[in-house]
Amino acid sequence: MTDLLTILLFLQIALSVACLYRIIRGPTIPDRMVGIDIFGILVVGICAIISIQTEKSFILDIGIAWIILSFIGTLTLAKYLSGKKLNE
Amino acid sequence: MITIILICIGVLFNIFGCVGLIRLPDVYNRLQAATKCVTLGCCSILLGVVFHYGLSDAGFKALFAIPILFFSATVAAHALIRGAYHFGTKLGEKSVKDDYKEVVK
Amino acid sequence: MRYIAVFILALIFWLLITFRFTVPNLIAGSLAALICSAIFARYYFHNVYKFLQPHRYLWFCVYLFFFGWACIKANFDVAYRVLHPRMPIKPGIVRVKTTLRSEFAKTLLANSITMTPGTITVDVIGDDFYVHWIYVESEDPEVYTKMITGKFEKYIKRFAE
Incomplete structure (x- = not known):
């Protein structure tokens, strides 16, 4: 069971590397931002799998905090994309 | 056992989402494939965590992470696709219809 | 209150x-x-006072069940389009009218549209939803309004209006 979890964890990390490919190679700026958004969601899955593997529940707190921070970051980037000031 | 099955399904959905993120041709289609598959995949992984911990504090934390993840991911997708349109990204060359053009000057 | x-x-x-x-x-x-x-x-x-009416919770449970099924279907739809070697996509942005009134119901409908097969909401202006559709199946406004919003609108109207 632990071996299978390790394999799944490495698969998930490989998927984050795929997102990094999109961030680096993206032809336009919105492409890179999509990559950042998806990367933020994938990290939550990594946190959940690590929390099962080590039997420590505080890692789930890190996951929830990461969701909210990545959400605020994406909203800020989207506001920048649509060309408005941040206080509008 | 059910934990392992749910996590396997979640990772499989995440793989579909990332293949879509790499293969599809323009921003809108990429965002569509990736946000759907990756959100449901991570929700499935968190559901596996809920079944693993049962009715304890960690179980409830994981259960509450699911709606937070759902709403934040969908609202972020709206904001991102709207920002991309206002930024001036064209729809891909396979597109057939654009009703939003008249509203945005 | x-x-x-x-x-x-x-x-x-x-x-x-x-x-x-x-x-x-x-x-x-x-x-x-x-x-x-x-x-x-x-x-x-x-x-x-909407919180104190119990029939809304019943319809919310029905909606949740229906919505989960639509989510799973959306995933297999995306998997089919992504793994197919020629990628059968025909994207476009269509305008959809809604009959919902309250802001909360509109937000919920927009989120539901985002998670269902092949559609994502771009913008909401008044009563109009602008929806990006990955495979535009028909050109007739009545047909695609029914296809996109018709399934969820009747449940959301029962518990959120």
């Missing part, structure tokens, strides 16, 4: 997150909930 509703919801959320029913934890939670409700409650819940 709406301050009390937000206070109770925030307190329940705090207690389930921390999961310890001791007196200091309860005092800290009610302080945090008080601050939250004092700042943010004016944006929520224009009609609190």
